Amino acid sequence: MIDEKKGSFQLYGFDIMMDKRFKPWLIEVNSNPALDYSTKITEKLVPEMLEDMIKVVIDYGHAPES
Numbered sequence: 001m002i003d004e005k006k007g008s009f010q011l012y013g014f015d016i017m018m019d020k021r022f023k024p025w026l027i028e029v030n031s032n033p034a035l036d037y038s039t040k041i042t043e044k045l046v047p048e049m050l051e052d053m054i055k056v057v058i059d060y061g062h063a064p065e066s
Contacts, residue, residue, distance in 0.1 A: 009057060 013033025017025045035050070037043040 011053065 010031065011033065013030040015027040015030070017027055019025065035046050037046060
């Protein structure tokens, strides 16, 4: 169940595996993804993702009309 609240957003985590032909397979979707640094890769990606998420959320309302 997803609760909608005006002026808010939800971050989802998608677990994807790639097969030997690099075909992606969706394993699960998490409504409350872990943001811990469990590997060297997540140590780099989590801070980048959080920064990008804030840019999208904040800048979205200030984007010029095209």
